[in-house]
Amino acid sequence: MKDEAIDYSDQLDGPSLIAFWGTENSDHDFRLGTREYDWHSHKRGQIFCVESGLIHVRTARGSWLLPPHRAGWIPPDVRHKVSVSGAMNGWCVLVLPEIGRDLPPHPCVIGISELMYALVRRAASWYDQDFLEPEQERIAAVLLDEIVQAPLEPLHLPMPSEPRLLRIANEILQCPEDSRTLDDWAAWAALSPRTLRRLILAETGLTFAQWRQQARLTHALEMLARGDSVAIIADALGYSSPSSFIAMFRRAFGDSPGRYLATRREK
Structure with a gap:
């Protein structure tokens, strides 16, 4: 992700949920190539998915891989190191700690439903808003519920x-x-x-x-x-x-x- 997403991930003001959708030709979100992000953490929780490429995430609890068409979850303030391989297309959702309390306490990989995919698409259209409208807050709540109910994928190596x-x-x-x-x-x-x-x-x-x-x-x-x-x-x-x-x-x-x-x- 480029600077816009990184900045938002460390801001506790603004919308409670921020979604980005990127392709290899986007002006924001995802970049091409193999790269490393050293140990860091974010104030917002992150849910992200790639449709191409591969992400390898390391935490103090172990490591896990994010292949295409699954979603990764990193809770707020969890230190992690990331390796990205290949040309990435995909999306990222940033959530404030108070609305992500029901999400898993540890990093994990989950399956993606058609509903989740459609809700992220909708949320990505709210980009650059200072706050969410009541209808958008309801859609965001449904998206978070869908993430909570998603099946866990066995991709963690403790x-x-x-x-x-x-x-x-x-x-x-x-x-x-x-x-x-x-x-x-x-x-x-x-x-x-x-x-x-x-x-x-x-x-x-x-x-x-x-x-x-x-x-x-x-x-x-x-x-x-x-x-x-x-x-x-x-x-x-x-x-x-x-x-x-x-x-x-x-x-x-x-x-x-x-x-x-x-x-x-x-x-």
Whole structure:
């Protein structure tokens, strides 16, 4: 997003809800190319969606990916770091803390309904107003309700903080194809297998196998967004065949890799 959206995201005066819609030729909102935004936070909450490109968001709680046709939510005052890849088209909604109290307390990715899409389109037409009219406030309330009811997407990768566990996590992220067992990793980090099981569940809410699969899914989505083939991705992640990778992906997301990144809005 360009300066207009960034300025509004840190202003608590003005309309309670501000929406932007951008394309690669827009004068505001979204810019082209791969870029990084270092650690920062905003006074307003942000709901945003890309129709092309890929966003990687890092927070103190871990990281998550925003593929096309899903919406990301970052609550007010949550420090985050953002990496944007590709030519972005999409939208962003900025909300004051007092009207976003029912939204999730932590960053997340949600599915998009046709109604949500239409409401954002309507809200984007209110750009540059000093306040919302009563009818617009009602539409904004419906949009927020739609966001609250939206299904969560399993795109979060929680990161541990315990130093030995963090070493293992970073090594797996660097080499997602590494097929070492839990016992192997425990020995590598000078942990007992029992301690490794206990720590990773306590710190991430996932078992070791679940966490490694989520890490591989994160890599898979990044590679898919770059246009890599399923065969290349399966090999890079250590799967014995493309079909075994596709089966894992379908179990996690309910869709094949190709269909998952295609246009998909919840009806």
